[in-house]
Amino acid sequence: MAEIRTIDIKEAVLSENAGLADRLRRRLMESGTFLLDVMSSPGAGKTTLLLETIHRLRERGIRTAVIEGDIESTVDAEKMAAAGVKAVQLRTGGACHLDAAMIEAALHELAPGDYDMIAIENVGNLVCPAEFDTGAHRRTMLLSVPEGHDKALKYPLMFTVVDCLVVSKTDYLPGSDFDLAALRAEARRLNPTLTVFEVSARTGDGMQGWCDWVADGIRGVADARDGALDC
Amino acid sequence: MHELPILRSIVGVALRHAVEAGASRVLAVDVKVGELRGLDAAWIQSYFDFVTEGTPAAGASLRLKESKALFRCRSCGATFPPGPHAGGDVACPHCSSKHVELASGNELLIESIDVV
Structure with missing residues (x-):
C-alpha cells in the first residue's frame, strides 16, 4: 500500500485567469488604454450610465469603446451603436460573468491604441463577476436606489473587490426609504477605501464627480505609459 | 453557476501538482x-x-476551511473583526486610525493535497 503524502500547494484558485488578467492590464497600460469594469444587477442602469458618461467624456476629448457582456441578445450593443459608440458584443451563452479570456478575445475586435478608455459592461449579476478579474484597471459597481440599501450584506464579495460604488437612479430617492448613510457604513465596513458616488444619469446629478473619477483613471494609465516610455 | 469554473480550477491545480509529484x-x-x-x-x-x-x-x-473576515490596521498592525459601526468609516479599535485594510475573509486558496 503506497504511503499517503501531503503536498503543500498554496495556490490561489482561478490563478490562470488572474495571470491572464495581469497580462491584459499591462498590455493596455502600454497602449495607454484605461480598462474599466462596470458591474451591477440587471436593470441597475449600467447602459444608461455608460452612455451618459461616454457622452460627457467625449466633450473632454476622451475616446471610448465598450465591451458588452450579455447572456443573450445584442440589445445593449445596438443602443451603443445607435449613439455612435464602438461596441463589441460578447454573448456568454449562459455563463453568468465575463473572464479575462473573453476580454482578450473582444480586444481582438478593437485597436486599443485608438481608445483612451474601454468600458466593460459586465453581465448583470452581483455574485459571479466579482470572482473573475477581467484585467480592468479599475472596477466599479452600481447599486440603484430601487434595489434597496441592504445589498452589501447580501453580496459582500462584490463590495470588497470594487474600487468604486455608484449609487444610481438617485432621482428615485424622494419618497423612498433608501438609507444612503446605512449603505455607506455597510459598504465601508467591507471596503474601507471604497469611493462612493451618488448619481442620476437621467437628471445629471452627481455625474460630474463620477466622470472626474473615471477621467482620473484614464490619466493614471496615460501617465504610467508615458513614464514607462521615459525610462 | 460561477461555482463550476471555480471547481474546474481547483481540480485542475490539484491534478497538475499530483502529476508533478508522480502520484497516481x-x-x-x-x-x-x-x-x-x-x-x-x-x-x-x-x-x-x-x-x-x-x-x-x-x-x-474536498475539505473546506473557512477563514473569517478580519481587518488590519495599517498604523498599529492590530487585527480586528468587522463589527457594527455607527459612523461611515471603519476605525481601528486600538488606535482609532482609519487606515485599515481587509486582512482576511476573501481568500480562495488551495492549501494542500493528499496523494498516493
Whole structure:
C-alpha cells in the first residue's frame, strides 16, 4: 500500500485567469488604454450610465469603446451603436460573468491604441463577476436606489473587490426609504477605501464627480505609459 | 453557476501538482475559503464530485476551511473583526486610525493535497 503524502500547494484558485488578467492590464497600460469594469444587477442602469458618461467624456476629448457582456441578445450593443459608440458584443451563452479570456478575445475586435478608455459592461449579476478579474484597471459597481440599501450584506464579495460604488437612479430617492448613510457604513465596513458616488444619469446629478473619477483613471494609465516610455 | 469554473480550477491545480509529484491518485484537497466568498459547501462538494469524475481525483474528499473576515490596521498592525459601526468609516479599535485594510475573509486558496 503506497504511503499517503501531503503536498503543500498554496495556490490561489482561478490563478490562470488572474495571470491572464495581469497580462491584459499591462498590455493596455502600454497602449495607454484605461480598462474599466462596470458591474451591477440587471436593470441597475449600467447602459444608461455608460452612455451618459461616454457622452460627457467625449466633450473632454476622451475616446471610448465598450465591451458588452450579455447572456443573450445584442440589445445593449445596438443602443451603443445607435449613439455612435464602438461596441463589441460578447454573448456568454449562459455563463453568468465575463473572464479575462473573453476580454482578450473582444480586444481582438478593437485597436486599443485608438481608445483612451474601454468600458466593460459586465453581465448583470452581483455574485459571479466579482470572482473573475477581467484585467480592468479599475472596477466599479452600481447599486440603484430601487434595489434597496441592504445589498452589501447580501453580496459582500462584490463590495470588497470594487474600487468604486455608484449609487444610481438617485432621482428615485424622494419618497423612498433608501438609507444612503446605512449603505455607506455597510459598504465601508467591507471596503474601507471604497469611493462612493451618488448619481442620476437621467437628471445629471452627481455625474460630474463620477466622470472626474473615471477621467482620473484614464490619466493614471496615460501617465504610467508615458513614464514607462521615459525610462 | 460561477461555482463550476471555480471547481474546474481547483481540480485542475490539484491534478497538475499530483502529476508533478508522480502520484497516481488524489485522496483529498484542502481549500481555504473566505467567508465573504459566499460559497455554499454542499453545492461545492457536488460540483467537485461532478468535475473529478473519471480523473485521478475521483472520490477524493474536498475539505473546506473557512477563514473569517478580519481587518488590519495599517498604523498599529492590530487585527480586528468587522463589527457594527455607527459612523461611515471603519476605525481601528486600538488606535482609532482609519487606515485599515481587509486582512482576511476573501481568500480562495488551495492549501494542500493528499496523494498516493
